[in-house]
Amino acid sequence: MWLTEPWAACDPPQKSPQNELVDFLVKIPGFLEDQLQLERSPSETGRQDLIFRTMRQLDHLYQWRWKWQTLNPDVSWEMEPQRVASPQLLAKARVFRKVLWFSSFTKATEIALYNAVLLCLLGLLWTLQPPPDQGHRAMGLSPSPLHLPGEANSLLDPAVEICRVFEFQLLNFRRNSDAALFWLLPVSLARRVLEDERPYLDWIRGMLDTSEVTRGYGTGDNVFGFGSYPFPKVSRAMAPRVQP
C-alpha cells in the first residue's frame, strides 16, 4: 500500500524513475535482516528463498535499466576534460582521462542510484552464492559508455560508474534545480566497494574535498548508512576491466 497509495491520485499514476528505484531500496533492509537471521541460524531453505527474492529484484532492476536505456539512448557520452566548463573543479587525482557527461543532472542521478541499488543486490546475492563464471558482455550493441544489465563482472564496475557520475554531478549541481533523493549514498557505497583500490579512493576523496559541505564525509565515526555494509570481495572469473 505504501508503494502505491501516495501516487494513486496522480493522473496518470506514475512515479519518477528515482522513486521507482527507491521501491527497490526499501526492500533491501528487510533482505539484510533475513541475511543476518541466516547467519545466526543457518537454513538452506531460508538461503534459497532469500536468493530467489534477491534474484527476482535483480531481474526487475535490469528490466528498469533496459527501459531506461530505451527511453534515454543518447543521454550520456564521454568528453575530454578540456571541454568541461569549469575544469578547475575537477579533482587532481582522477583515474579516467575522459569525463563522463550527461544531457541532464536528473539522468545522471538516476544512473547513480541505479548503480547503488545494483551494488546492494549484487553484494547480497554474491554473499549468498558465488557469481557465475562470466558475465554477459553486450559490448558493441550500444554506443553508451554506461554498463548495461549483466555486464558487471565485479562490484567494482558499478562502483566505478558511480564515481564517474558523481564527478559529473559535482561539476553541474550548481547550474540546475533538479531534485536528487539521494546525493551521497551512491558514492558512499562505491567507496566502500573500492576501499582496496587506492587510486579510486584518492579520486573520491578529492571529489568530496571540492566542497566544504562534503569535505571529510565518511571519515568520521558515523556508522549509519549503507556505507557500513561489508561488501563481498568477489568477482566473476575472467573479469576484463577496460579503461577508456
Add this chain to the structure above:
Amino acid sequence: MPGLLKNRLRKAPSSARRRDSRSDPLCQNCPHAFVTGGRGGAAWQRSDARAHHDLVDAFCKRDMLVGKAKLTDRPQTMTKDNLASFFHVQGLLKLIQFCGPQSFQSALRRCAFESCRATLVRGNSHRGRWLTRLRRRSHSSPKAELSWNRMCG
C-alpha cells in the same frame, strides 16, 4: 494522537524539545536553514530541506509540534551523533505511519513523502547486519543503551 505515539514523541531528546516551532516558525536553528542559508549545499539538500519543511507544515496542522521539533534534527548523513540520527529517523517513521499513505496524495505532500521515504531508507540501513555493530560501537553508555533498547522494544 495514539497514546503510544505520544509517549514515544515525548521521549525526544531535550535539545529537540526546546526547539518548539511556536517560537521558531522558520526553523532557524534546524539544519534545513543551515543548508539553505548560503553555506553551500547541493540539490538534494535544497530539495530535502524544502520537502521536510512542507511535511513539517502538514504535521503542524495536526498540532504535532513535538514531531516538528524532532523533524528539525540534523539529517543523519551529516552528523556524528548517531543517537540523535536514530531519533530523527524514528520520529519521521512514526509520523508518517500515523498519517497513513493516503495523506500524501496531494502533490506537495507527496513530494514531502518521497523525500522522507528516502531519508528512512538511509536511516533504516542500520537494520540487519549493522544492528549488532551499531550496538557494539555506538551505544556504550548506559543512558544511550537504555534509549536504544527503549526505541527498539
